[in-house]
Amino acid sequence: MTKSSASKWRRLLLDSSVLRLALGLFLIWGIISGQSLAGWLTQSGRVADDIPRQGPVNVVVALDFEPERFHNEQLGSYGVFSGRDGDIKRFRLRNVSQKNLEALSQLVWISRIELLK
Structure with missing residues (x-):
């Protein structure tokens, strides 16, 4: 050339x-x-260290903002919605599979995922 x-x-x-x-x-x-x-x-920064890495888990999902209907419906698709955890920004999800936990942790609008006590 x-x-x-x-x-x-x-x-x-x-x-x-x-x-x-x-x-x-x-x-x-x-x-x-x-x-x-x-x-x-x-x-990796969203999921608490004490969450078991096998089997379905019960978690609390924390947000940094006031959720709208969209957020409620989205979170309900990852596990069984079982109410709020003391604050409107904290959702209880039960029976979340490990696959759904990983998918949930990849949502940028979620600030923290903790083990439900």
Whole structure:
């Protein structure tokens, strides 16, 4: 490849819509997968150390904000909702499987998952 053909390709990529398309696709990918990627990267900080790592568990899920109906319904899909734990921001979930516990810990809007005592 000659120097002039290399510069022609570079100019074509930088000056054309190909670069803008690639940046746009990367931005869309970041918006779609960014929240789940952030949840996956930070999941270990949400789960208390005393939660058993086998079998179904009973947990308390803590939020940092006032929950809305969406949050109540979402949390109910991971275990049996059994009321609040003293505060409107703390949910009791019973019979949460290990698979659901891992999925629950990847939600970025959850601040802490503790063992129900």
